[in-house]
Structures are given as C-alpha cells and as structure tokens.
Amino acid sequence: MEINADVRPIKGKIIELTERDVKIEFYGRMGMLRVPLRMLICGKHPEVGDEVELKMSYVILKSNGR
Amino acid sequence: MSITPETANQHKNDPAVVCCLTQEGTIISPADLEDPAIFPDLEESGLLTIPENVLTIGQVLGKKLVKTVDALTPITPDMIEGGMEEETKPEVIKGNGVAEEEAVSNAIGKGNVIRIHIEEGKGINLEIPAIVTTATAVEPAARPEEEFRKEEKIEDRVKRTLLMREFDVKEVRLGDETSFENGILTIRKTLAEDALKADPLAKKMEIDIITPDNKNVFTNTIMDVIPIATKVEGAIGEGITHVLSGAVVILTGVDESGIQVHEFGSCEGIIGEKVRFGRPGCPDENDIMIRIHVTIQAGTGMERRGPYAAHKVCDAVIQEIREVLKKKDPSEAARVIEYKDVERVGRPRVVIVKEIMGQGAMHDNVILPKEPAGVLGGRPNVDLGNIPVVLSPNEVRDGGIHALTCIGPASKENTRHYFREPLVNLVAEDEEVNLVGVVFVGSPQVNEEKFYVSERLGALIEAMGVDGAIVTTEGFGNNHIDFASHIEQIGKRGIPVVGVTYAAYQGQLIVGNKYMDAMVELNKDPNGMESEILGDNTLTREDAERALAMLKAKMAGVEIKPAPKKWDQSVIEKNQELIRNAKK
Incomplete structure (x- = not known):
C-alpha cells in the first residue's frame, strides 16, 4: 500500500522552556515535542505560550529495533 | 525567468536554455535565457532535458535565432543563424574531474593564465596537473616579483x-x-x-x-x-x-x-x-x-x-x-614543541573565524582561563554577549578555549579540539599566508542578537585589513543563520571568504547568500547524519587542507565551481584527491 504521508505545517505552543530546550505541544492535543534551543529559530526570546510552527508528516514505522 | 547580464557572465560556460517562447529572428540576450542554477530541479522534474550538442550561454549571446522555440528549449547549433562554426564547437575537456561541492576549477591566478586553443579535433583529453589548480595557485604569480626583490627580502617577525x-x-x-x-x-x-x-x-x-x-x-x-x-x-x-x-x-x-x-x-x-x-x-x-x-x-x-x-x-x-x-x-620531557606566532611579512593576511555556541546552558565556552584548557579565570562567551574575541594562534594552541560543548556528539568541538585545532595549526604553519589571528564569535539564540554580533564581526574583520578569511562553525541548527551572516559580512567587504561546516543531510543549510560560494563540508558519516559517535564529523587535518587550498584559490581569483544542489560525498573525496595529488 502506498501511503501518501506528505509533509505539512503543524502548529503548537511552547509549554515548557529551559536554558537548554523547549517543549512544544501540538494543537489538538496531538502530542509533544522537545527540542534543544539550537533547533528553534526565533526573532525574539521564546516564552511559554508562544506559538510555533514546523512541518511534519505522519510517523511511519520503518523496521524492528535492534 | 530571464537572467541579468551579470548572471549570464557568471554562467557563460553553462548550457543556454530559453526561458520563454522565443520568436524566430530574436537576437539572443540574457533576458531570453533561463537561470542555469535551477536546471537540476527542472531536470529532476522532467521539464528539461539537455542534449549533448547544446550551446553555452557565452556562445549564443548576440546570435540570431532562426526558428521560434518553446519555453525551456535548450539552444542547439541548428537554431542559430549560420549554425556554429567548426572551431567554436564546444570541446569536452577532461581535466581532473573537478566537479566540486566547493571546488577549485582549472583556471589559475591573475596574470598566470593557461590558454588552450583547439583549432580542430576529436576525442581530445587534456590532463592538467592538480598542482596548478590548488594550493599553489598563488605561488607562480608571486615568484618573479620575489626574485626581482631578492636583495631586499624582509625577514618574518616572530611575535611570541x-x-x-x-x-x-x-x-x-x-x-x-x-x-x-x-x-x-x-x-x-x-x-x-x-x-x-x-x-x-x-x-x-x-x-x-x-x-x-x-x-x-x-x-x-x-x-x-x-x-x-x-x-x-x-x-x-x-x-x-x-x-x-x-x-x-x-x-x-x-x-x-x-x-x-x-x-x-x-x-x-x-x-x-x-x-x-x-x-x-x-x-x-x-x-x-x-x-x-x-x-x-x-x-x-x-x-x-x-x-x-x-x-x-x-x-x-x-x-x-x-x-x-x-x-x-x-x-x-619526551618532546619539546615550539609554537611561534609569526608575522609573515608580505604574505596575504588571513584570519580564521570560529563560530562557537552561545545559546546558553552547555552551549557556552570559557575563553582564556588561567591554566591551559582550564576553567577558572576564563570568561564564558555567553557572559561576554557573544561578541567576537580575538586570540592569537598560540593562545588557541595553548588551551585558550575550554568548551562546555553540547549537541551533537559527532559535530561538537571538545576542549581538546581547540588544543589541537587542525585548521589553526595548518594555517599558522603555512608559509604562503600570514595568519593574523583567530576570532571566536558566539552564536546567540535570537536572530536579532545573531545579526548584532555578526555585524560587529564584519566591522572587526574590516579593521583587521585581511586579504582572506575562513569561517567555521560546529554542528548545525540555528547557528547556521549567523554562520551565513558572518560569511556575508566578510564577503560584502570584498574579502575572499571560505565557509566550513557540517551540513550533509541532517544539517542542511537553511539560509544562504551569494558569498557562500566556497564551502567545505565536514561530514564523514556515509548517510550524512549526526552519527552519535563523538567527534565523527568534526574538522580534521584533511578538511583544513581543503579549506586553505580553497581560500588560496579564491584569493588568487580562481573561479570556483558551484556546488551540486544536494550533498554528495564524492565531491569531497574528489577535492581531497586533488590535494593529495598536489602534495605529491
């Protein structure tokens, strides 16, 4: 079966912020993502509650673990 | 999209493809041609196929079109009035296969030209020694002058x-x-x-x-x-x-x-x-x-x-x-090593800019501690506002940087990296250039702060009066924004500049500018990924050699071939091969 898992913009907001990383919750309570600050591009200092956007697809299981 | 005369000149040896429906009788100008930079995308999507007998932009400019052609048609001799005369037919010159990410092409320095004129012929293979194309490009031009002034040779000055x-x-x-x-x-x-x-x-x-x-x-x-x-x-x-x-x-x-x-x-x-x-x-x-x-x-x-x-x-x-x-x-002591900060009088002044992390937490470095590679007495670059700080090559080699280092393991530069920094060592040892200093500039979190420090870097480099610069950064992420900006700040002041980073697949550059035409890739992972192996994708002696050769080529006015659109490790290997051959 061919899955058309296109990359599309997803929005969410910052729910946690440290000197190392930010935690993002996607709108619709569709999960969370934690990334180091270096992976966040921002025009101002980030704050809890700020809206963010990224592009992602559904997650596809590729293979068994090790 | 048509192109400007400037772009046409840059791409004069690239295929000529009309951008729009072009009528019979048109005298071909840059405005009629498509930008060769987008050909790879067009070819990939099947919109464009370039035939072997395509003419180059340089060949078609000013020529009259004898038939009406559709948009995105490559121009071949049969479309041009009078066709193309025999001697101007494009010859395939096989040099060293220098199709480079970051390459050095087969031209050489100003006033030091190899002209190849082929009146007629088929299946011609020209092999030009790599030595001509790389590191020593500056040398031949300098030699006659040196001989001329032999008697008044100025000695290098050892600073410390x-x-x-x-x-x-x-x-x-x-x-x-x-x-x-x-x-x-x-x-x-x-x-x-x-x-x-x-x-x-x-x-x-x-x-x-x-x-x-x-x-x-x-x-x-x-x-x-x-x-x-x-x-x-x-x-x-x-x-x-x-x-x-x-x-x-x-x-x-x-x-x-x-x-x-x-x-x-x-x-x-x-x-x-x-x-x-x-x-x-x-x-x-x-x-x-x-x-x-x-x-x-x-x-x-x-x-x-x-x-x-x-x-x-x-x-x-x-x-x-x-x-x-x-x-x-x-x-x-088992060994005694003497490091000298030397002012190489009369040689091109070169600066190394090392962008270090400054986003906070462990994205920080202690600059100039009291003891080599120590902590106490040093100032974290985050506290210094990430503003550029100049160290002498000897200060770097004597443990002037203590790295707090964070992500990722494969690309982070540990304290020992600065202690044995291969680029600093190579450029400091090279007798053809005069390494004036190593500038450390932090990478802050917010874009506005990034541009603030980058502008200060530009002003500093201008004041240093250098003839060339190499900018390096560790790892990937938002630090590539200021990395690109540093190169722009230096490049727009007319100073030849080479960029060095890990990008490959996972760390692909997210910004770019026209000064980023000489780039060195640090990736060593077969898949172009952050491999989670400590130090895997960091700057090595070989990378440093490519960077310095590229800077010398750029300073000598050698044309640098554009990089392919996507990361291709074979380009890096070819460049490395060029350096190896040049050293033989």
Missing part, C-alpha cells in the same frame, strides 16, 4: 614563542597521593570528594581509569575531552607549558535523577563504539582515559549552572595534577 614540553604517561593509578614519577601518574583517591567543594551543585564524583586495551566499558554521555596541561612560565599563549601525552581526561555526567547532562545528542554507550578515536577533539587510540563522572543536582542539567558545575569540579581534579606537572624537571 610558546614552548610545550610533553611528558609521556605510561600508566595511571588511583592512590593516596597525587604524583607523577617515571611515567606513572597517580591520582589521589580522596580528590573525588574534595573536588566537589568547587561547586555545591556537584553532588558526587567518581574517578576511574579506562586503558586503551579495555574499551568495552559503558560510558555516560561524554561532556568533554580535556588535555592535562599547565603553565610553568608566562601567560596562555607564550612562555612554557607542560602537557601530559598518552593520557587525557574525559568528563561524563548525569543529574541526580539519572538524566544525562547532555540529554540531547548524548553519546552514552560502549566507549569503544561511541568515540571516533584519533579525531583532534577525541582521545587517541592508545590514550589512557581518566574518566571523571560527575552527578549534579537534579534538574540543573537544563540550566547553565549545572553543566558548568560539572566542568568546575572536574577542573579542580585536573588542577591537583597540574601542580605536580608544573614541577617536573624539563630534562624528563
């Missing part, structure tokens, strides 16, 4: 000298007292407790020894690799330094809840598999590793003070070893 005495370590033990006798380093066991006094956030320390024949041990994330060195005379960068060879400190850390201090890009695992031994920032294959494992207060791993505490207490252990090392008799 650093003497580094290396003491070999054969064995490391834990014992009652710290000592270093007959190649046996003993570290006081109780030091693990005493060193904690250096910072109350550090709760526990364990010291153990990993010998080179026993790499099958588990390690927590390696926060840093630190050489053991101490000042015996003078300040950092001059005087005398004693350094241990054959043994190196590795700092690892978790917090009280068991979370790795470098949770992102952690390289915990079996040490033999998680370290690329032999990289400048890593232990060497036969090094004894003194592992200092620090547990910090729960939750502080995500704050600046947590990782900093781990580095401070680790430094307290090293300091006790330093005190012993200071007193060693010079006659016991």
Whole structure:
C-alpha cells in the first residue's frame, strides 16, 4: 500500500522552556515535542505560550529495533 | 525567468536554455535565457532535458535565432543563424574531474593564465596537473616579483614563542597521593570528594581509569575531552607549558535523577563504539582515559549552572595534577614543541573565524582561563554577549578555549579540539599566508542578537585589513543563520571568504547568500547524519587542507565551481584527491 504521508505545517505552543530546550505541544492535543534551543529559530526570546510552527508528516514505522 | 547580464557572465560556460517562447529572428540576450542554477530541479522534474550538442550561454549571446522555440528549449547549433562554426564547437575537456561541492576549477591566478586553443579535433583529453589548480595557485604569480626583490627580502617577525614540553604517561593509578614519577601518574583517591567543594551543585564524583586495551566499558554521555596541561612560565599563549601525552581526561555526567547532562545528542554507550578515536577533539587510540563522572543536582542539567558545575569540579581534579606537572624537571620531557606566532611579512593576511555556541546552558565556552584548557579565570562567551574575541594562534594552541560543548556528539568541538585545532595549526604553519589571528564569535539564540554580533564581526574583520578569511562553525541548527551572516559580512567587504561546516543531510543549510560560494563540508558519516559517535564529523587535518587550498584559490581569483544542489560525498573525496595529488 502506498501511503501518501506528505509533509505539512503543524502548529503548537511552547509549554515548557529551559536554558537548554523547549517543549512544544501540538494543537489538538496531538502530542509533544522537545527540542534543544539550537533547533528553534526565533526573532525574539521564546516564552511559554508562544506559538510555533514546523512541518511534519505522519510517523511511519520503518523496521524492528535492534 | 530571464537572467541579468551579470548572471549570464557568471554562467557563460553553462548550457543556454530559453526561458520563454522565443520568436524566430530574436537576437539572443540574457533576458531570453533561463537561470542555469535551477536546471537540476527542472531536470529532476522532467521539464528539461539537455542534449549533448547544446550551446553555452557565452556562445549564443548576440546570435540570431532562426526558428521560434518553446519555453525551456535548450539552444542547439541548428537554431542559430549560420549554425556554429567548426572551431567554436564546444570541446569536452577532461581535466581532473573537478566537479566540486566547493571546488577549485582549472583556471589559475591573475596574470598566470593557461590558454588552450583547439583549432580542430576529436576525442581530445587534456590532463592538467592538480598542482596548478590548488594550493599553489598563488605561488607562480608571486615568484618573479620575489626574485626581482631578492636583495631586499624582509625577514618574518616572530611575535611570541610558546614552548610545550610533553611528558609521556605510561600508566595511571588511583592512590593516596597525587604524583607523577617515571611515567606513572597517580591520582589521589580522596580528590573525588574534595573536588566537589568547587561547586555545591556537584553532588558526587567518581574517578576511574579506562586503558586503551579495555574499551568495552559503558560510558555516560561524554561532556568533554580535556588535555592535562599547565603553565610553568608566562601567560596562555607564550612562555612554557607542560602537557601530559598518552593520557587525557574525559568528563561524563548525569543529574541526580539519572538524566544525562547532555540529554540531547548524548553519546552514552560502549566507549569503544561511541568515540571516533584519533579525531583532534577525541582521545587517541592508545590514550589512557581518566574518566571523571560527575552527578549534579537534579534538574540543573537544563540550566547553565549545572553543566558548568560539572566542568568546575572536574577542573579542580585536573588542577591537583597540574601542580605536580608544573614541577617536573624539563630534562624528563619526551618532546619539546615550539609554537611561534609569526608575522609573515608580505604574505596575504588571513584570519580564521570560529563560530562557537552561545545559546546558553552547555552551549557556552570559557575563553582564556588561567591554566591551559582550564576553567577558572576564563570568561564564558555567553557572559561576554557573544561578541567576537580575538586570540592569537598560540593562545588557541595553548588551551585558550575550554568548551562546555553540547549537541551533537559527532559535530561538537571538545576542549581538546581547540588544543589541537587542525585548521589553526595548518594555517599558522603555512608559509604562503600570514595568519593574523583567530576570532571566536558566539552564536546567540535570537536572530536579532545573531545579526548584532555578526555585524560587529564584519566591522572587526574590516579593521583587521585581511586579504582572506575562513569561517567555521560546529554542528548545525540555528547557528547556521549567523554562520551565513558572518560569511556575508566578510564577503560584502570584498574579502575572499571560505565557509566550513557540517551540513550533509541532517544539517542542511537553511539560509544562504551569494558569498557562500566556497564551502567545505565536514561530514564523514556515509548517510550524512549526526552519527552519535563523538567527534565523527568534526574538522580534521584533511578538511583544513581543503579549506586553505580553497581560500588560496579564491584569493588568487580562481573561479570556483558551484556546488551540486544536494550533498554528495564524492565531491569531497574528489577535492581531497586533488590535494593529495598536489602534495605529491
């Protein structure tokens, strides 16, 4: 079966912020993502509650673990 | 999209393709042609197929079109009035296959031209020695002038000298007292407790020894690799330094809840598999590793003070070893290395810019500590507002940077990396250029701050009056925004500039500008990924050689071939091959 898992913009907001990383919750309570600050591009200092956007697809299981 | 006369000139040897429906009788101008930069995309999507007999932009400009052609049609001789005369038919010249990411092409410096004129012929293969195309491109132009002024030759000026005495370590033990006798380093066991006094956030320390024949041990994330060195005379960068060879400190850390201090890009695992031994920032294959494992207060791993505490207490252990090392008799040194900061009079002035992390927490570096590769007495670049700070090459090689280093393991530059920085060493040793200094500039979090420091960097480089610059950065992420901006700031001042970074697949550049036409890729992973192996994708001697050769070529006015659209490791290998051939 061919899955058309296109990359599309997803929005969410910052729910946690440290000197190392930010935690993002996607709108619709569709999960969370934690990334180091270096992976966040921002025009101002980030704050809890700020809206963010990224592009992602559904997650596809590729293979068994090790 | 049509192109400008400037773009047409840049791409005069690229295929000519009309951008729009073009009527019979049109005299072809740049406005009628498509930008060759987008050909790879067009070819990929099937919109464009370039035939073998396509003419180049240089060949078609000013010629009259004899038939009406559709948009995106490559121009072939039959479409041009009078066709193309025999001698101007494009010849395939096979040089060294210099299709480069970052390449050096087969032209050479100003006033130093190889002209190849082929009146008629088929199947011609021209092989031009790589030596002409790379590092020495500057040399031939300079020679006649040198000979002319032989009698008034100006001597190089040695600005300062650093003497580094290396003491070999054969064995490391834990014992009652710290000592270093007959190649046996003993570290006081109780030091693990005493060193904690250096910072109350550090709760526990364990010291153990990993010998080179026993790499099958588990390690927590390696926060840093630190050489053991101490000042015996003078300040950092001059005087005398004693350094241990054959043994190196590795700092690892978790917090009280068991979370790795470098949770992102952690390289915990079996040490033999998680370290690329032999990289400048890593232990060497036969090094004894003194592992200092620090547990910090729960939750502080995500704050600046947590990782900093781990580095401070680790430094307290090293300091006790330093005190012993200071007193060693010079006659016991296995090797003495002399490093000189030299002003090479009359040679092109070159600066190295090293963009270091400054986003906070462990994205920080301590600049110019009191002891080589130490912590105390230094200033973190985050506290300095990430503003550019100039160090002499000797200050860098004498441990002027202590890295707090975070993500990712494969691309981070550890403290030992700066101690053995291959680019600084190479450029400092090269007699064809005059390395005037090494600028460290931090990478802040917010774009506005990034551009603030980048503009200051541009002003600094302008004031330094250099003829060329190499900009490097460690790892990937938002630091590529200021990396690109640094190159622009330097490039727009008319200074030839080369960029050096890991990008490959995972760290693809997210911004670019027209000055980023000479780029060196640091990737060594077959898939172009952050491999989670410490030091894997960091700058090595070979990378440094490519960067310097490229800068010399650019300073000499050599055209640099554009990089392919996507990362291609074979380009890097070809460039490396060119350098190897040039050295033969």
